[in-house]
Amino acid sequence: MHKLYRTAGAGSIAPEAMFEEAGAEYEMIEVDLSAKSPDFLAVNPLGQVPTLVLENGALLTESAAMVLHIGESYPDAALVPPVGCPGRPAFCRWLFFLSANVYNATLRFIYADRMSTEEGAAAGIRAAAARDLDGYFDILENTLDPGPHLLGERYTGVDPYLWMLTGWQDDVDALFARCPRLKGHYDRVGERPAIARVAAANGV
Ligand SMILES: N[C@@H](CCC(=O)N[C@@H](CS)C(=O)NCC(=O)O)C(=O)O
Known part of the structure; x- marks a missing residue:
């Protein structure tokens, strides 16, 4: 196991x-x-x-x-499109986009004080991370048109990954006001029975 x-x-x-x-x-x-x-x-x-x-x-x-x-x-x-299937490249794109960009910038924002050995650098690191996150979420918001999932009709493993990262953002209300499709995605994914169990087990 x-x-x-x-x-x-x-x-x-x-x-x-x-x-x-x-x-x-x-x-x-x-x-x-x-x-x-x-x-x-x-x-x-x-x-x-x-x-x-x-x-x-x-x-x-x-x-x-x-x-x-x-x-x-x-x-x-059926959470990952197999090699050779039409959704595979987009799945890989969003999986690595979320990991390399959104997860990374979220860590830079939350743990800005650990990201430099220079005294007083944290504020600038946090501001740059917030700027980067705004840009990433704008791209995701556009990608969710028409939605309802990142790959369109099909729900895949990148959707709960985005759901996790969305829930970590500092000012989720402001984010959802700017990105209404992202809010719809967050709510829809959170309503899935499997994700509701995960949310309960994680206190989110
Ligand atoms: N790139 C890693 C990042 C993992 C990561 O930074 N996890 C955080 C919690 S969300 C952690 O373990 N932090 C403790 C530490 O780095 O000391 C991944 O995607 O799994």
Whole structure:
């Protein structure tokens, strides 16, 4: 069985959403990020969640890699368009866009004080992250036209990933006022039974 190291409210929401959507069994191991245990650091020296240990014992880090891996491990759930199918390039585009840009800028915004060794740099780092996030969400808002999902009619693993990242934003009300399609997406994804279970387990 897959073992998922997770912390409520953190990036482990993404693989949890994939397992729940697929109806898969998985083991959850709670991680206290404020006091990382030697056992956890021995599994993942990055000391980050999510951390996934596969059925063969191999380590998988990176939430985007987990979305892909879990989706492909449970093909009946149809959460990842297979290689050669029309939606595959767009799925890859949005998976990496969300991970490399939106997740990264969100971390820069929230943890601006950790992003430089220079005293007093945090305010500028946070402002630049907010500017970048505005640009990324404008692109996502345009992509959700006509929607209802990032790939159009088809719900895939990039939708709960976007749902997680949207829920982390600093001023969600202002974001939704600017991006009404994003709000519709957030509400729709949150209403799915699998995602409602994930939300409850993460206190979001
Ligand atoms: N690129 C990683 C980022 C993971 C990440 O930064 N996770 C945060 C929680 S959301 C974390 O573990 N922070 C603790 C730390 O970095 O010390 C991914 O996509 O999985």
